[in-house]
Every structure is written in C-alpha cells, then in structure tokens.
Amino acid sequence: MASTSSSSLNFNSLLSSSNHHSPSFAHQTLTPHLHFPRTPSFKHLVNCSVKKIENMKIMISGAPASGKGTQCELITKKYGLVHIAAGDLLRAEIAEGTENGKRAKEYMEKGDLVPNEIVVMMVKDRLSQPDSVEKGWLLDGFPRSSSQATALQEFGFKPDLFILLDVPQDILVDRVVGRRLDPVSGKIYHLKYSPPESEEIAARLTQRFDDTEEKVKLRLETHNQNVESVLSLYQDIIVKVDGSADKDDVFAQIDKALAKLS
Numbered sequence: 001m002a003s004t005s006s007s008s009l010n011f012n013s014l015l016s017s018s019n020h021h022s023p024s025f026a027h028q029t030l031t032p033h034l035h036f037p038r039t040p041s042f043k044h045l046v047n048c049s050v051k052k053i054e055n056m057k058i059m060i061s062g063a064p065a066s067g068k069g070t071q072c073e074l075i076t077k078k079y080g081l082v083h084i085a086a087g088d089l090l091r092a093e094i095a096e097g098t099e100n101g102k103r104a105k106e107y108m109e110k111g112d113l114v115p116n117e118i119v120v121m122m123v124k125d126r127l128s129q130p131d132s133v134e135k136g137w138l139l140d141g142f143p144r145s146s147s148q149a150t151a152l153q154e155f156g157f158k159p160d161l162f163i164l165l166d167v168p169q170d171i172l173v174d175r176v177v178g179r180r181l182d183p184v185s186g187k188i189y190h191l192k193y194s195p196p197e198s199e200e201i202a203a204r205l206t207q208r209f210d211d212t213e214e215k216v217k218l219r220l221e222t223h224n225q226n227v228e229s230v231l232s233l234y235q236d237i238i239v240k241v242d243g244s245a246d247k248d249d250v251f252a253q254i255d256k257a258l259a260k261l262s
C-alpha cells in the first residue's frame with residue numbers, strides 16, 4: 001500500500017487547518033477527484049477469482065455511542081484487521097501526559113474536534129505501521145472532516161468500504177450516559193443495557209471524562225456539523241447500517257458488506 005505523498009496541495013496549510021473551523025478549505029476539498037469509487041485496480045481484477053481483497057481497508061463512522069467500538073471488536077475478530085481508533089490514540093497521548101495529549105484534552109473536554117496538526121500525523125503513523133499494512137485496517141473515528149479525508153487521500157490511504165452506523169439521536173444520549181469501561185478487561189458495559197456480571201466488576205467500572213449528558217450533546221453537535229462533508233467524499237463506497245438494532249443484527253449487516261470484499 002502506498003503511504004507516501006505525491007501532494008499537489010500545500011500540506012502544511014492542510015495540517016494546520018482546524019477541521020470545521022476552516023470552511024474555505026472544506027469547500028476546496030469537495031472536488032470530484034476526491035471521491036473514491038470502487039474502481040478495481042488491475043491487480044485487484046487479476047486476483048478476483050482467488051480472493052478479492054487481501055488486506056481490506058475499512059472506515060467506520062457514526063455518532064458518539066453509535067456502537068462503533070462494539071462493531072469494531074466483532075469485525076476485527078472475524079477479519080483480522082488492525083483496529084485504529086482516533087479517540088483511543090488521543091486518550092493514549094493523554095494517559096502518557098504528552099504535550100499533544102494535554103492540548104488534545106482541552107478540545108475533547110469541549111466536545112470539539114482536536115486540531116489536524118495533532119490528529120492527522122498520529123493516524124497516518126499508525127496506518128503506516130507494518131501490522132496495518134500487512135493485515136489491513138479498520139479506521140474508526142477518522143476522518144471526521146473533509147480536510148482530514150483529504151489528508152489521508154494525499155498520503156495515499158484509500159478505503160475499500162465506508163461503514164456508516166445510523167442511530168437516532170435520543171438513543172445515543174441514553175447509551176453514552178450509561179456507558180462504563182472495565183479497566184481490567186477493557187470491556188465496555190452499559191449500566192442499563194449490558195450491566196456488569198458481578199459486584200466486583202461493578203465496583204471498578206470507570207466512565208470516560210466526556211461521557212456526560214452535557215458533553216455528549218456537544219460531541220453530537222460537532223458530529224452533525226461535520227458528517228455530511230465527509231460522507232460526500234466517500235459516497236460511492238458507503239454502506240449505511242441501521243445501528244439501532246441488536247448488536248448481532250448490526251454485525252450481520254456489516255458482515256454481509258465485508259464478505260463481498262474479502
């Protein structure tokens with residue numbers, strides 16, 4: 001997979017553009033060459049009869065608590081892709097106490113997008129690592145703006161499929177507010193919908209600092225402001241999935257789309 005840039009854009013301006021705060025740039029990116037039709041390459045066509053795509057490159061998008069984490073776990077288990085979640089990369093920086101982490105947290109606290117100069121290289125570096133190149137990747141929570149999509153495109157990263165999890169807003173708030181993490185197993189629970197199995201687990205559950213009702217509403221607003229501009233760039237490869245269904249039913253819909261590629 002190509003991971004170097006043959007950029008015709010001014011990349012510094014791209015990296016410093018702060019997502020939805022730069023409407024002129026967003027406008028600039030809505031050009032036809034940035035659409036990613038599933039046009040098979042020659043190699044792809046030759047390999048078709050044996051195996052269609054060896055290392056799938058998948059993007060998954062959805063509002064906060066639309067179930068991306070749960071579905072990503074199911075997808076990676078079945079298809080062996082490397083799960084790369086922009087939010088997890090940022091939380092790891094915060095946990096390590098890096099300068100980027102400190103800056104990122106200020107934006108995350110407000111439900112805003114973290115500036116591109118922090119998040120783009122972080123994601124690009126992870127996508128370039130050998131495991132992602134060899135196994136393929138499942139990119140979660142990135143791109144969240146047209147400028148991030150353009151950056152990825154300029155670095156040579158093109159998805160084969162874009163999964164959109166569609167969930168009504170009122171369900172989302174309910175899901176976020178009750179969401180808890182078991183720091184020992186890494187498992188995600190919901191106090192009402194999937195409560196912990198024991199008192200011991202219940203006692204150690206933690207809540208993400210941005211999973212309050214007030215903050216999720218801000219995150220939803222940010223999501224709604226940006227989602228259309230991202231979708232318009234991937235319209236030819238989007239599969240829209242009803243994320244309000246039971247998690248196995250949601251996975252069945254995704255699996256059907258992935259099975260056609262793999």
Ligand SMILES: Nc1ncnc2c1ncn2[C@@H]1O[C@H](COP(=O)(O)OP(=O)(O)O)[C@@H](O)[C@H]1O
Binds near residue numbers: 108109142
């Ligand atoms: N691609 C991104 N660009 C900028 N900021 C991001 C990106 N992905 C995540 N973030 C920041 O991290 C926060 C948490 O993201 P995430 O863990 O994906 O949860 P959610 O999708 O539930 O908001 C976001 O609210 C945002 O501040």
